[in-house]
Amino acid sequence: MALACRICGGAVHSTLFWAMQGTILLSATLFWHALAQARPIARIPALLATMMQMSLLGALIGFAPAPLYSPHWFTTQSWGLTPLEDQQLAGLLMWIPAGLIYLGLTLSTVSRMIRAPRYDGASFRL
Template structure:
């Protein structure tokens, strides 16, 4: 299979996923009517679908660790962020969930989502078993949401103060960078499934030859993705915190 064929034919249109998204859209309308911020929800669903049906998903399914990492980052950082942004200001968490809004839990969820699913056994299992894969996807979305809640909750009062938010994001960035560094420099495969892929799509020769992605280089790219671009996402959030801080209360001129 050539690269062009691969990019055009491996979209995995899943009826269930599309149904899920449609239901989410309908549910959103019923819950928030016109108070919601639809563009953000659209973004969340688009990224969600892209992560799970595009060729990235086909590659993540046993071929490339780096593609898995792209999927992972999209699901844990991008989709939940858009989801939280789409909530109207009036939104409040139902009672039982408010316990999850402690900053420590949010931090552990965000960092844990990175570390936990890269324990070799779990990483392997999520790639080989579709049931565990579903659990993984769900857990990533939930943990990502718990993480971002501290920063992107609908109302200002529910969020961390800018200074605390910066510390929260910076430490999370560091914790994930450490994992990225370990993945980048590990001489052994963290997720051994990707070492000897089962070539269901007949694309392996292109990947190894034309794209030049040996399994070592593949894992290195995966680690670097977690290390560098992911930190840029956190950095963007840090800058947003600074912007929020500097655009804080402006008193009337007459007070001066």
């Protein structure tokens, strides 16, 4: 993406950036919709797998020795952060608070499964 920005200017970068944001939003919407429709026994591994992927990516971004995304080079200065500090903050947010959200949802699902009546698997919905 940085190469496209240098070759074609900001318009292409803006188009690619918003296309990327749109695909992220679409995939997240589809994931959460599928998760809401899934049986609880299937929801647990999906939440845990997503939590592990996001935590790993957050740790990799947070501990990277140099900025990974060059278009952010000039956008962090107005916040008083260097690009590396901004990246480390983003990695930390992906790693800890977001991971805790997934863990909380997983534990909530397990708790509801434990407290649910034992009639049959089809009658249990969250």
